[in-house]
Amino acid sequence: MGTVAKTKTTTVVQAMAEVLRRVGTPYAFGLPGGEVVELINALKQADIPFLLTKHENTAAFAAGVTGEILGIPGVCVATIGPGATNMATGVTNAWMDRDPVIAITGQIAAPRYNVATHQVLDSVAFYRPVTKWSASVHPGSAAETMHKAIRIAASERPGPVHLTLSSDLAKAEAGGKFPTTSPVRTYLGMGAPCKESLSKAKGMIAAAGRPIIFAGLGVLRANAGDGLVGLAEKLGAPVIVMPKAKGVIPEDHPLFAGVFEMLGDKLVLELGGRADLIVACGLDVVEFDKPWNFQATVVHVDALPNRDEFYPAEVELVGHPATALSALAEQLPSRRAWTAQEISSHRRDLLELITRAGSGMASHQVVAAARKILPKETVATCDVGAHKFLVGQLWTTYAPRSFFMSNGLSAMGYGFPAAMAAQLAWPDKPVVAFLGDGGFAMYMAELETARRLRLPLIVVVLCDGALSLIAMSQERRGLPHHAVDFANPDIAKVAEAFGADGKVCETASEVETAIASAWSNRRLTVIQAIVDAGPYRV
Ligand SMILES: Cc1ncc(C[n+]2csc(CCOP(=O)(O)OP(=O)(O)O)c2C)c(N)n1
Numbered sequence: 001m002g003t004v005a006k007t008k009t010t011t012v013v014q015a016m017a018e019v020l021r022r023v024g025t026p027y028a029f030g031l032p033g034g035e036v037v038e039l040i041n042a043l044k045q046a047d048i049p050f051l052l053t054k055h056e057n058t059a060a061f062a063a064g065v066t067g068e069i070l071g072i073p074g075v076c077v078a079t080i081g082p083g084a085t086n087m088a089t090g091v092t093n094a095w096m097d098r099d100p101v102i103a104i105t106g107q108i109a110a111p112r113y114n115v116a117t118h119q120v121l122d123s124v125a126f127y128r129p130v131t132k133w134s135a136s137v138h139p140g141s142a143a144e145t146m147h148k149a150i151r152i153a154a155s156e157r158p159g160p161v162h163l164t165l166s167s168d169l170a171k172a173e174a175g176g177k178f179p180t181t182s183p184v185r186t187y188l189g190m191g192a193p194c195k196e197s198l199s200k201a202k203g204m205i206a207a208a209g210r211p212i213i214f215a216g217l218g219v220l221r222a223n224a225g226d227g228l229v230g231l232a233e234k235l236g237a238p239v240i241v242m243p244k245a246k247g248v249i250p251e252d253h254p255l256f257a258g259v260f261e262m263l264g265d266k267l268v269l270e271l272g273g274r275a276d277l278i279v280a281c282g283l284d285v286v287e288f289d290k291p292w293n294f295q296a297t298v299v300h301v302d303a304l305p306n307r308d309e310f311y312p313a314e315v316e317l318v319g320h321p322a323t324a325l326s327a328l329a330e331q332l333p334s335r336r337a338w339t340a341q342e343i344s345s346h347r348r349d350l351l352e353l354i355t356r357a358g359s360g361m362a363s364h365q366v367v368a369a370a371r372k373i374l375p376k377e378t379v380a381t382c383d384v385g386a387h388k389f390l391v392g393q394l395w396t397t398y399a400p401r402s403f404f405m406s407n408g409l410s411a412m413g414y415g416f417p418a419a420m421a422a423q424l425a426w427p428d429k430p431v432v433a434f435l436g437d438g439g440f441a442m443y444m445a446e447l448e449t450a451r452r453l454r455l456p457l458i459v460v461v462l463c464d465g466a467l468s469l470i471a472m473s474q475e476r477r478g479l480p481h482h483a484v485d486f487a488n489p490d491i492a493k494v495a496e497a498f499g500a501d502g503k504v505c506e507t508a509s510e511v512e513t514a515i516a517s518a519w520s521n522r523r524l525t526v527i528q529a530i531v532d533a534g535p536y537r538v
Pocket residue numbers: 383384385386387388410411412413435436437438439440462464466467468469470
């Protein structure tokens with residue numbers, strides 16, 4: 001890290017804000033308390049707008065998605081005590097989704113900390129289990145601490161860092177060094193895997209009868225999609241994708257074979273089980289709910305060694321995944337390991353399985369209607385519930401970073417804040433959020449935020465009047481439905497009360513019309529889609 005001596009008097013919060021500005025932080029999300037007002041003022045002076053949210057988790061979810069999109073940490077800010085505890089789910093989500101985030105909380109004035117009683121929380125300890133680093137900012141090293149936090153958050157695997165600042169230190173003079181701009185992005189400087197591993201892997205893949213490719217978050221982060229597709233095409237091997245990596249291979253590609261851990265994935269698992277060799281590419285196993293039951297030999301390709309040991313790997317190609325995959329694609333002989341017909345009939349079966357008819361409009365009809373109307377470059381998000389498993393499998397994703405889901409933690413409430421962050425990052429792209437009625441209710445107050453920020457989101461609320469995923473869990477255990485059904489308000493009217501457009505839709509063609517008008521009007525629109533949850537049960 002290059003450093004230059006500070007030239008003029010700088011306060012602690014100015015130093016923190018300046019370092020964030022230098023790495024390109026576009027804005028910060030949060031909900032203030034008295035302990036962070038100096039900080040948010042310093043952010044403003046550093047041209048980092050503070051985007052007020054209704055709940056601290058929204059700020060953290062949105063910061064996570066911002067970090068995922070930009071590759072530099074997203075920033076969220078909360079106050080002491082209840083602000084810090086409120087933000088915990090969003091920060092934990094960033095931890096388990098590998099999102100680079102700087103989560104800043106205020107703290108009781110240092111001289112009173114040991115004796116204060118009101119709103120006291122040891123936030124450094126509180127955040128330690130769900131962050132890569134959790135620390136107090138000291139005036140003697142404020143800028144260096146912020147810079148170190150950014151580097152830790154953004155380096156592989158990325159994640160959140162928590163910093164707390166005692167309120168009395170905000171305007172203290174910042175001492176120490178001021179880091180010059182230095183690279184933040186994760187993959188800079190990461191090289192090719194070693195020759196021995198590469199040649200062993202090539203031999204194994206060439207000798208395999210039925211190689212298959214699994215692709216995860218590591219491919220997405222490394223922008224290794226071209227190498228991935230190149231390798232698949234060279235081998236004629238199907239590619240199975242983890243939910244958060246959707247888009248690393250365009251899902252209209254003939255070798256795309258579906259998404260693991262999503263609806264109907266018994267067919268995807270079955271296809272995977274037919275392989276005798278698995279190329280596990282950037283496979284972050286945080287996305288696996290089921291245990292690894294494949295018998296095939298595994299070639300591990302990632303920036304990190306196979307340290308999770310969730311699966312046994314015969315050979316590990318550790319280095320830049322784009323370099324490793326391109327090398328394999330270039331150096332392996334061309335072949336057709338699977339017939340095109342095998343993969344296409346598998347995809348047809350999968351689609352049939354997840355699009356069964358119900359007694360009313362099914363959620364899959366809503367998702368299909370949206371996909372039909374909206375252009376390829378649309379960014380989609382979803383929330384957590386039965387609908388997530390459907391959307392994750394059915395929503396055709398054409399490009400990396402055009403689909404966002406909470407999957408490590410699987411936290412309800414993520415879908416709406418994620419959509420806000422995506423729309424802020426890409427003001428001109430259509431952004432659609434598929435939410436359950438349970439998850440929407442948790443965060444519907446953020447309609448005010450979306451309206452204030454002039455975000456023309458298309459919010460689709462799949463209204464089944466239930467926490468359907470939990471209802472299905474009760475059914476599987478032979479239990480009656482209990483505490484899972486509820487009555488929705490008139491959601492379209494709620495939307496209108498917030499100044500958004502609201503539509504109630506009961507048929508797929510109504511959904512198509514509503515989405516077409518939302519997209520052409522570029523107005524915040526909430527579509528209350530009345531759905532039958534029956535077809536989730538496949
Ligand atoms: C914050 C949080 N609380 C509880 C859960 C457990 N949970 C998972 S899905 C779900 C139901 C979601 O209901 P809804 O948003 O209506 O979606 P649906 O299942 O009906 O599609 C619940 C309660 C969770 N994942 N996250």
